[in-house]
Amino acid sequence: MKMIMSLMFFTFSFSFYFVAAFFYLGFWVFKKKWLGQCATALAYITLLSTTMVLVSRAAESGHAPFSNLYESMVLFVWAINLGYLVMEYRHKFKVIGAFVMTIEFVAMLSASLLPYKFKSAEPLNPALQSKWNWLVDLLRHAGLEKYAIGWLDFHVFTTFVGYAAFAISFGLSIMYMLKDRSERRGAQGAFVAAVPDAYTLDELGYRAIAWGFPFLSVGIVSGAVWANYAWGTYWSWDPKETWSLVTWLIYAAYLHARVTRGWRGRRAAILSLIGFIAVIFLYWGVSFVLPGLHAYA
Amino acid sequence: MPDKSKKGQAHQIEGGGASRLKTLGSKVWYFFNSLKLTLTVLISLAVMSVLGTVVEQNQPIASYAAKYGAAWTKLIVYMRVYDMYHSWWFLLLLVMLTLNIVVCTFERFPPKWKSLLNHKKDKFDPKLIDRLSNGRTFIVEATAVSVRQRVQEVFKKKGYKVMTFDEAGGYGVYAWKGIIGRFGSDFTHISLLLILIGSMLGTAYGYKGYKDLNVGSVMDSPSGDYKLRLDKFWIDYYDSGQIRQYNSVLTVIEDGKEVLTKQIWVNEPLYYKGTRFYQSNYGAAWDKIEQAYLALYRKGADKSEKPFTVKWGESAAVPGTRYSVKLTGYAADFYYDEKTRAMGSISADPNNPVVLVEVWEGKKPVSSSLLFQKYPGIFPAIPGSNYDLAFVNYRPTLFSGLSINNDPGTNVVWAGSIVMGLGFVFAFFVYHRRVWVFVAASGEGEWDVKLGGMINKNQLIFDRELKDIAGFISTGKFRS
Ligand code: HEM
Numbered sequence: 001m002k003m004i005m006s007l008m009f010f011t012f013s014f015s016f017y018f019v020a021a022f023f024y025l026g027f028w029v030f031k032k033k034w035l036g037q038c039a040t041a042l043a044y045i046t047l048l049s050t051t052m053v054l055v056s057r058a059a060e061s062g063h064a065p066f067s068n069l070y071e072s073m074v075l076f077v078w079a080i081n082l083g084y085l086v087m088e089y090r091h092k093f094k095v096i097g098a099f100v101m102t103i104e105f106v107a108m109l110s111a112s113l114l115p116y117k118f119k120s121a122e123p124l125n126p127a128l129q130s131k132w133n134w135l136v137d138l139l140r141h142a143g144l145e146k147y148a149i150g151w152l153d154f155h156v157f158t159t160f161v162g163y164a165a166f167a168i169s170f171g172l173s174i175m176y177m178l179k180d181r182s183e184r185r186g187a188q189g190a191f192v193a194a195v196p197d198a199y200t201l202d203e204l205g206y207r208a209i210a211w212g213f214p215f216l217s218v219g220i221v222s223g224a225v226w227a228n229y230a231w232g233t234y235w236s237w238d239p240k241e242t243w244s245l246v247t248w249l250i251y252a253a254y255l256h257a258r259v260t261r262g263w264r265g266r267r268a269a270i271l272s273l274i275g276f277i278a279v280i281f282l283y284w285g286v287s288f289v290l291p292g293l294h295a296y297a
Numbered sequence: 298m299p300d301k302s303k304k305g306q307a308h309q310i311e312g313g314g315a316s317r318l319k320t321l322g323s324k325v326w327y328f329f330n331s332l333k334l335t336l337t338v339l340i341s342l343a344v345m346s347v348l349g350t351v352v353e354q355n356q357p358i359a360s361y362a363a364k365y366g367a368a369w370t371k372l373i374v375y376m377r378v379y380d381m382y383h384s385w386w387f388l389l390l391l392v393m394l395t396l397n398i399v400v401c402t403f404e405r406f407p408p409k410w411k412s413l414l415n416h417k418k419d420k421f422d423p424k425l426i427d428r429l430s431n432g433r434t435f436i437v438e439a440t441a442v443s444v445r446q447r448v449q450e451v452f453k454k455k456g457y458k459v460m461t462f463d464e465a466g467g468y469g470v471y472a473w474k475g476i477i478g479r480f481g482s483d484f485t486h487i488s489l490l491l492i493l494i495g496s497m498l499g500t501a502y503g504y505k506g507y508k509d510l511n512v513g514s515v516m517d518s519p520s521g522d523y524k525l526r527l528d529k530f531w532i533d534y535y536d537s538g539q540i541r542q543y544n545s546v547l548t549v550i551e552d553g554k555e556v557l558t559k560q561i562w563v564n565e566p567l568y569y570k571g572t573r574f575y576q577s578n579y580g581a582a583w584d585k586i587e588q589a590y591l592a593l594y595r596k597g598a599d600k601s602e603k604p605f606t607v608k609w610g611e612s613a614a615v616p617g618t619r620y621s622v623k624l625t626g627y628a629a630d631f632y633y634d635e636k637t638r639a640m641g642s643i644s645a646d647p648n649n650p651v652v653l654v655e656v657w658e659g660k661k662p663v664s665s666s667l668l669f670q671k672y673p674g675i676f677p678a679i680p681g682s683n684y685d686l687a688f689v690n691y692r693p694t695l696f697s698g699l700s701i702n703n704d705p706g707t708n709v710v711w712a713g714s715i716v717m718g719l720g721f722v723f724a725f726f727v728y729h730r731r732v733w734v735f736v737a738a739s740g741e742g743e744w745d746v747k748l749g750g751m752i753n754k755n756q757l758i759f760d761r762e763l764k765d766i767a768g769f770i771s772t773g774k775f776r777s
Pocket residue numbers: 252255256259260330331332335339394397398401402405479481482483485486489724725
C-alpha cells in the first residue's frame with residue numbers, strides 16, 4: 001500500500017513539533033510576546049498536520065487509523081496536542097508548551113523509529129472489523145459505506161483521549177513537584193519561576209484527570225460492548241482489560257482521596273504519577289510482557 | 298458521627314440480646330460508612346487484579362508447579378490464585394465495595410440532598426461574603442436602577458438563577474447554577490451498583506455454550522423451544538490471501554416454520570429471544586465430506602483418466618465402464634483397531650484421509666473398499682477386474698463453530714454504564730456555583746457592592762468568572 005501522503009504529513013508534523021518546542025522554549029527564556037504567539041500558531045499548525053496524518057492514513061488503508069502501534073502513537077500525540085491547546089486557550093499559560101512540544105517531538109521520533117511490522121497498514125482481521133450497521137446504512141446513500149466506523153474505533157479513540165489527558169496530568173504533577181519544592185525553599189530558579197504557581201498546577205492536574213477518567217471509562221465500556229459482539233462476553237479478565245481496570249481503580253482512588261479526604265498537592269501528585277505508570281504499562285507493557293487477546297491498543 | 302454512635306452503644310449494651318444485635322449492626326454499619334475503607338478496597342482491588350495478570354490464569358496446575366515450585370503452587374491452589382477473579386476473597390472485596398457504596402449512599406448523601414433542595418431557604422447574610430476567600434467589595438458609580446438592572450442581567454447572561462432579598466439599607470442577591478453537578482457522584486455510585494448487579498445476574502442465570510454445526514444440520518436452542526439450521530458457511534479473503542471474514546447463514550425454525558434467516562460473522566451475532574449466536578470457530582468435519590473426486594485407472598495404462606465427482610451418500614457412474622460407485626464413509630485421519638476391527642479417525646485433522654466406497658455393476662454389488670488419498674492402490678477397489686479407482690481429492694464438509702450466550706445481566710450492565718456516563722457529565726463538567734451580592738448605598742449615586750461565591754470544584758475558572766461579574770456590575774459590560 002502506498003503511504004505517501006501520510007508519510008509527508010508525518011514528516012511535517014514531526015518537524016513542526018521540533019520548531020514549536022524551540023519557540024516555546026524561546027518564549028520561556030526571553031519572554032517576548034511575539035515568540036509566544038509564533039509558538040502557539042505553530043502548535044495549531046502541527047495539530048492540523050497531525051490530524052492530516054490520521055486522515056490520510058485512513059484514506060490509504062481504508063479503515064480507521066487506529067490499528068497498529070504506530071498509528072496509535074500518532075493518535076496519542078494528536079490528543080495530547082489538542083488537550084494542551086484547549087488548556088492553553090482556557091488558562092493562558094504558555095510556558096508548559098515547552099514541555100509538551102518536546103515530549104510530542106520525542107513521541108513522534110520514537111513512532112518513526114518503530115520496526116516496520118508495527119507500522120505497516122495491514123488489512124483488518126475478522127475480529128477487528130466492527131462497524132455500526134446504522135452508520136453503514138447511512139453512508140451507503142453517499143456510496144461511502146467503506147468509511148463506516150464501529151465500536152472498536154470508538155473504543156480506541158476514547159481510550160487514547162483518556163491516556164492523553166492522563167499524560168497531561170502526569171506532566172503537570174511533575175511540574176507541581178518541582179514548583180512546590182522551590183516555593184517551599186523560597187529560592188526559585190529562573191525557569192521554575194516562569195511556570196504557574198503550585199496551586200494552579202495542582203488544580204490543573206486534577207482537571208486533566210477529570211477529563212481522563214470519564215474518557216477511560218467510556219473506553220472501557222465501549223471495549224466491553226465490542227467484546228460482547230466479537231467474543232460473546234463483555235468482560236473476560238484478559239490482561240489488557242484487567243490493567244485498564246487497575247488504572248481506572250487508581251484514578252478512582254485519586255478522585256476520592258482528593259474530593260473526600262482532601263488529598264491535594266504532593267500526595268495527589270504522587271497518586272497521579274502512579275496512575276500514569278499504570279497507563280504506560282497498559283499501553284505498552286501489557287502488549288509486550290503479558291499474553292492476551294489485545295494486539296496493541 | 299463517631300461520637301454519637303459510641304454513645305449509642307454504651308446505652309444499648311444494657312438493653313440485652315436484641316439491642317446487642319443492634320449494636321453489632323451499627324458497628325458493621327459504621328465500618329462500611331468509611332471513606333478510608335473505600336480507598337483501601339479500591340487499592341486492594343487494583344493490586345489483586347495486577348497479581349491476576351502476573352500469575353497466568355486457568356492454566357493446568359502442573360504448569361504452576363513447573364514455574365513457581367511446589368510450595369508456591371500449594372499457596373496458589375489454596376488461595377485459588379489460578380482462578381483469582383472467581384476466588385472467594387476477590388468476590389469478598391467486590392461485596393465490600395458494594396456494601397460500602399450502599400451504606401455511604403444511605404448515610405452520607407441524604408443530608409447533602411436535603412441541604413441542596415433547601416438551599417433557597419438559607420438566610421441571606423451579608424457578613425458571609427466577607428468570610429469567603431474570594432469575597433470582595435467595590436464601589437460602583439451609577440443610578441440605583443441601573444445597578445439593580447446590571448446585577449440581574451449579568452446573572453441572566455451567565456445562566457444563573459437569581460433570588461433577591463430586600464434588606465434594611467440595601468438589597469442582597471443570591472444566584473446559583475449547576476446544582477445537578479452535585480448529584481453526579483450519586484449517579485455514578487448507583488450506576489456501579491447496577492453494573493455489579495448486572496454481572497451477578499449474568500453469573501447466576503447466564504448460559505454459555507458452544508456447538509459445532511455442519512452445513513445443512515439442525516440444532517436445538519438452549520431453551521429447546523426453537524431450532525437453528527446452518528445453511529451456509531464460507532470464508533472471505535483479501536486479495537493478499539489473508540482471511541477477511543468468516544460467515545454463516547443461520548435459519549431459526551420455530552414450530553416447524555422458518556421464522557428468520559440471518560447472515561452472521563465475527564462481530565455480528567444472531568440475536569433471537571434473548572440468546573446470541575456468535576461466529577467463533579470453523580473447521581472441516583472429520584467423518585463426512587461434501588464430495589470426493591475419484592479417478593479411474595486402467596491396468597497397463599500409465600496415467601489415470603480424468604477425475605469424476607461423487608457426492609456424499611449418492612451414486613455416480615464411473616465414466617467409460619459399467620460400474621457405479623457410492624460414497625458411504627469418510628475418515629480424516631484413518632485409524633484401525635486390530636482387536637475390535639473398528640475403523641475411525643484418530644483426530645479431526647486430515648492427516649490420512651480415506652473414503653469408503655461401494656462399487657456396483659448395474660444392480661449387483663461388487664465390492665466395498667477403502668481408498669486412501671495418500672496411498673493409492675494398496676487395496677484394489679474393484680477386485681478381479683481391469684480397473685482400479687484412486688481417491689484424488691475431496692471437498693470437505695465445513696462446520697461452523699457457534700458460541701451461544703444468554704446473559705440476562707448484560708442489559709443491566711449497559712444501563713448502568715449509561716447512568717455512569719451521565720453521572721460523569723454532571724460530576725466533572727457541571728459545577729455547582731453560588732454567588733452572593735450585597736448592594737448598599739454609600740453616597741450620592743455611589744454603591745458599595747460586596748460580592749463573593751462558592752464553587753464545588755474548578756476554582757480556577759470561578760475566580761475569573763467572579764472577576765467578570767464584578768466587572769459587569771461596575772461598568773455595565775464585560776471586558777473583552
Ligand atoms: C469504583 C468505585 C467508585 C467509583 C468509580 C466512584 C466514583 C466517584 C466519582 C466519579 C466521584 C466524583 C468525584 C469528583 O467529583 O471529583 C465520587 C465522589 C464520591 N464518592 Fe465515589 N466512587 C466509587 C466508590 C465509592 C464508595 C465505595 C464510596 C463510599 C464511601 C464513595 C464515596 C464517595 C463520596 C463521599 C464522594 C464525594 C461526593 C460528593 O462530593 O458529592 N465512592 N465517586
